[in-house]
Amino acid sequence: MDYLRVIWTVARKDLLIEMRTRERVAAMGSFVVLVGVLFNYSIDTAIVRPQEMAPGIIWMTIIFAGLLGMGRTFHLEEEDGAFSGVLQTPIPLDALYLGKTAANLVILSLVTVAIFVVFSVFFGLSFGSHPVVLAAVVFLALLGFVGLSTLFSAMSARTTMGESLLPVLEFPLLIHMVIFAVKATSRLFAGRPVSEVTGSVRMLGAFAIISVAAGAVLFRHVVEE
Amino acid sequence: MAQNKLRQTGVALAVLGTLGAMLVLWMVFFWVPTERTMGIAQRIFYVHVPSAWIAFFAFGIVALCSGVYLWLKDERLDMAALAAAEGGMVFCTIMILTGPLWARVSWGTWWTWEPRLVLTLLLWFIYFSYFLVRNATVNPEQGKRFAAVVGIVGVLDIPLIHISVSWMRSLHPEPVVL
Numbered sequence: 155m156d157y158l159r160v161i162w163t164v165a166r167k168d169l170l171i172e173m174r175t176r177e178r179v180a181a182m183g184s185f186v187v188l189v190g191v192l193f194n195y196s197i198d199t200a201i202v203r204p205q206e207m208a209p210g211i212i213w214m215t216i217i218f219a220g221l222l223g224m225g226r227t228f229h230l231e232e233e234d235g236a237f238s239g240v241l242q243t244p245i246p247l248d249a250l251y252l253g254k255t256a257a258n259l260v261i262l263s264l265v266t267v268a269i270f271v272v273f274s275v276f277f278g279l280s281f282g283s284h285p286v287v288l289a290a291v292v293f294l295a296l297l298g299f300v301g302l303s304t305l306f307s308a309m310s311a312r313t314t315m316g317e318s319l320l321p322v323l324e325f326p327l328l329i330h331m332v333i334f335a336v337k338a339t340s341r342l343f344a345g346r347p348v349s350e351v352t353g354s355v356r357m358l359g360a361f362a363i364i365s366v367a368a369g370a371v372l373f374r375h376v377v378e379e
Numbered sequence: 380m381a382q383n384k385l386r387q388t389g390v391a392l393a394v395l396g397t398l399g400a401m402l403v404l405w406m407v408f409f410w411v412p413t414e415r416t417m418g419i420a421q422r423i424f425y426v427h428v429p430s431a432w433i434a435f436f437a438f439g440i441v442a443l444c445s446g447v448y449l450w451l452k453d454e455r456l457d458m459a460a461l462a463a464a465e466g467g468m469v470f471c472t473i474m475i476l477t478g479p480l481w482a483r484v485s486w487g488t489w490w491t492w493e494p495r496l497v498l499t500l501l502l503w504f505i506y507f508s509y510f511l512v513r514n515a516t517v518n519p520e521q522g523k524r525f526a527a528v529v530g531i532v533g534v535l536d537i538p539l540i541h542i543s544v545s546w547m548r549s550l551h552p553e554p555v556v557l
Contacts, residue, residue, distance in 0.1 A: 309525050325504070329498065368535070
């Protein structure tokens with residue numbers, strides 16, 4: 155139970171800071187709306203129905219917004235060397251990683267809901283008739299994404315390239331999430347039966363488990379000094 | 380004494396390798412009969428496919444040595460991982476360059492967005508990020524650890540390349556050997 159308490163403490167701290175500063179949510183939220191506007195002008199609606207392109211656009215927006223926000227995961231603690239103080243505490247480093255991942259997941263989930271709402275308003279989208287399955291697809295994809303992002307943002311914070319390293323590190327590994335998330339989302343938006351997305355849900359689940367497990371095991375090697 | 384023996388072994392392997400490569404090139408261009416449907420372009424198979432095997436196998440070595448390096452902190456393991464990454468990246472580059480040459484003749488296009496090609500291109504970028512991260516730190520020891528982490532996480536890409544061929548419809552030839 156102490157282990158879970160540590161995860162909760164770390165996540166709560168990050169979420170409290172975010173609630174008070176609104177630094178990441180403000181940037182990600184603005185990004186979502188403005189990207190929606192830009193996408194409207196990048197699609198010729200006389201030729202292409204937004205409903206058909208929506209899954210791909212939504213997931214690319216999630217990824218770019220996520221990179222924007224997740225890159226700042228360790229930014230606050232890196233300032234003034236505060237992270238050394240965090241490392242001095244007797245908490246397991248994998249619990250620290252899971253706490254950070256949990257906080258990032260909450261923040262990115264909120265931004266994802268905003269993406270779905272904004273794009274639904276802008277493009278008149280319909281989300282199909284299986285909202286629970288859609289939520290499961292989104293949750294698992296986000297979990298895998300955030301698992302990798304938290305690990306790699308800890309790494310990029312300690313390099314000379316900083317956040318510009320994140321896309322190069324992450325994008326090759328995110329392709330699996332994108333393929334199955336977009337495939338499942340497209341099928342659900344098109345009103346296809348749930349049986350057509352169960353395979354994608356399993357692959358997203360496997361990706362999420364692998365990402366978080368690998369992150370938890372490897373995090374100590376990234377942060378140790 | 381040991382250094383000298385190591386150097387001699389290295390030279391012997393390089394000479395044997397060069398002779399072997401020359402023999403294989405002669406076989407590819409002169410000994411092997413011309414394939415009936417694809418003609419002489421099919422001979423790229425003998426460069427492209429082994430390059431693919433080596434690129435993937437090398438990355439497996441990178442991941443294995445990286446994992447054990449993080450565990451045992453033995454510098455020799457990091458050196459082995461780096462050597463494998465360098466070789467693997469060369470062969471991955473050869474694979475990505477020869478693939479489109481063959482594709483242009485057999486499929487009529489330089490590139491298609493089918494999963495195996497895409498994921499192979501991404502394997503190249505994983506190799507690239509291995510070197511990028513290794514050289515982007517102020518502390519070289521930290522760079523080695525970061526590169527090892529990238530190597531371990533990146534190896535997840537390799538089995539998914541194989542899985543993606545069966546999960547999604549693909550015009551890439553189905554696995555013949557592996």
